[in-house]
Amino acid sequence: MKNFLNHAQIEYVLHHLGNHICLTDEIREFFIFAKNEKEITTCKNKIIFLLSDKELILPDVVWVNDIPVLFPLSQEKKIHSCANDNIIFNHDLLKSSFYLLSGYQEKDHEQSDSLGRYPFENSVQARLNFIRKPVVNCYFEEIINGLEDFCNNKNIKITRKKIFNGFAFFLTHDVDRISYYNLNSLLNTLKQFAGFSKSAKTKFWLFKEVLNIGSRLINVFDRSDPYWNFSMLSCLEKKLGIHSAWFFLPEDQKYVDSYYKLSDKKISDLISFLMNEGHEIGLHGTVRSHYSVDALIKIKNELNAVTGLNRTGIRQHRLMWKHPDTALIHEEAGIVYDTTLGFAGYEGFRNSYCHPFRLYDFEKDRMLSYREIPLIVMESTLFSYRNLDFADAIKTIDQLLGEIAAFNGVFTLLWHNNYFDEVERPGITTFYTGLLEKIMSQKPEVLTGMDIIKKLT
Numbered sequence: 346m347k348n349f350l351n352h353a354q355i356e357y358v359l360h361h362l363g364n365h366i367c368l369t370d371e372i373r374e375f376f377i378f379a380k381n382e383k384e385i386t387t388c389k390n391k392i393i394f395l396l397s398d399k400e401l402i403l404p405d406v407v408w409v410n411d412i413p414v415l416f417p418l419s420q421e422k423k424i425h426s427c428a429n430d431n432i433i434f435n436h437d438l439l440k441s442s443f444y445l446l447s448g449y450q451e452k453d454h455e456q457s458d459s460l461g462r463y464p465f466e467n468s469v470q471a472r473l474n475f476i477r478k479p480v481v482n483c484y485f486e487e488i489i490n491g492l493e494d495f496c497n498n499k500n501i502k503i504t505r506k507k508i509f510n511g512f513a514f515f516l517t518h519d520v521d522r523i524s525y526y527n528l529n530s531l532l533n534t535l536k537q538f539a540g541f542s543k544s545a546k547t548k549f550w551l552f553k554e555v556l557n558i559g560s561r562l563i564n565v566f567d568r569s570d571p572y573w574n575f576s577m578l579s580c581l582e583k584k585l586g587i588h589s590a591w592f593f594l595p596e597d598q599k600y601v602d603s604y605y606k607l608s609d610k611k612i613s614d615l616i617s618f619l620m621n622e623g624h625e626i627g628l629h630g631t632v633r634s635h636y637s638v639d640a641l642i643k644i645k646n647e648l649n650a651v652t653g654l655n656r657t658g659i660r661q662h663r664l665m666w667k668h669p670d671t672a673l674i675h676e677e678a679g680i681v682y683d684t685t686l687g688f689a690g691y692e693g694f695r696n697s698y699c700h701p702f703r704l705y706d707f708e709k710d711r712m713l714s715y716r717e718i719p720l721i722v723m724e725s726t727l728f729s730y731r732n733l734d735f736a737d738a739i740k741t742i743d744q745l746l747g748e749i750a751a752f753n754g755v756f757t758l759l760w761h762n763n764y765f766d767e768v769e770r771p772g773i774t775t776f777y778t779g780l781l782e783k784i785m786s787q788k789p790e791v792l793t794g795m796d797i798i799k800k801l802t
Contacts, residue, residue, distance in 0.1 A: 508800055672713055
């Protein structure tokens with residue numbers, strides 16, 4: 346990322362800084378954005394942000410208070426200093442914030458994972474090992490500390506802001522599969538048994554499962570299914586005082602998207618049940634919808650016809666995302682918020698920020714209108730991608746919750762309705778119940794996606 350930040354990019358960062366402190370016109374009148382130190386030799390009583398035109402070079406990153414400054418201007422270990430009654434930010438925290446928050450590193454990337462997604466391993470968070478720290482929040486805290494020092498010395502009123510009380514808990518479910526005992530499951534298990542598809546299961550286990558699924562398909566007296574657990578999950582959440590968001594995936598491409606239609610009576614009845622229980626219904630975008638605005642508008646209209654609601658939040662299926670194209674498609678389709686942006690391969694902060702934020706249109710140099718609610722933890726990240734045991738999963742969640750609570754941010758948890766397989770992961774239901782109880786014991790502000798958006802408007 347060469348060159349200095351331009352005016353629109355600086356304002357984008359300051360907009361988000363304004364979530365945490367009141368940047369009044371009186372305070373902003375003291376701001377100076379300097380491209381070199383010569384510009385500030387005669388400055389007095391100013392708040393000076395020194396800017397960098399250098400590109401990101403990982404070996405040059407400077408660590409200050411355990412925070413990586415991506416665009417340093419020296420080896421100085423102090424974020425800000427005082428001179429001539431000025432407060433001077435010694436490194437370009439604005440550019441460092443923009444780079445992470447806007448997702449600039451994902452723009453025009455050349456390497457992808459097996460699903461075409463930007464891989465966690467390529468990210469600066471992975472290479473510098475700060476995925477579990479909301480570094481943009483840390484930058485903002487350092488800037489606010491400098492502003493407070495300046496304003497307190499000048500007897501200027503400066504006020505901090507909080508979006509949430511304590512921290513917010515946003516529980517979400519992606520409804521990819523609604524039945525385990527179906528013909529597709531039988532055929533898929535048969536393919537694995539025959540060696541046509543890869544599987545970590547033994548041949549004996551696969552053979553038994555073929556018999557199990559087959560027998561259940563022909564048993565007209567037992568129609569129970571482990572994936573149809575919506576009443577149980579809703580009952581648990583009601584007991585704990587939680588309202589969650591359920592993202593429904595329409596039928597589209599075979600073997601990729603769901604095997605149900607939103608207009609199916611069984612699904613429309615389920616949606617009505619969840620809405621009556623006080624839950625939010627959102628859209629789980631088909632794979633095609635992450636790169637086609639027409640595909641997204643089509644399924645958005647299908648969902649709106651079932652729910653009767655025009656305002657919709659979304660999470661893309663498989664966390665599919667092309668940056669910034671998917672974001673621009675979301676805006677064009679009238680999406681209110683998205684909550685896709687977390688790495689599938691690792692839990693933590695993909696954009697290094699634990700609050701809702703807006704993405705950026707790099708071509709038109711503007712901030713987008715809809716908001717991103719960052720995804721922090723997906724259950725399959727913990728147990729499928731990372732193969733953690735329950736103890737390590739709790740340990741990493743505790744660390745993330747600590748970071749989020751420190752900044753009064755939002756903890757977004759994704760748990761699929763079909764991720765309660767007690768055969769594959771004995772104790773997973775007990776773990777999930779205990780996790781929710783643990784989170785709720787910290788007395789978060791429990792919010793749905795639309796609740797969060799209301800607090801921001």
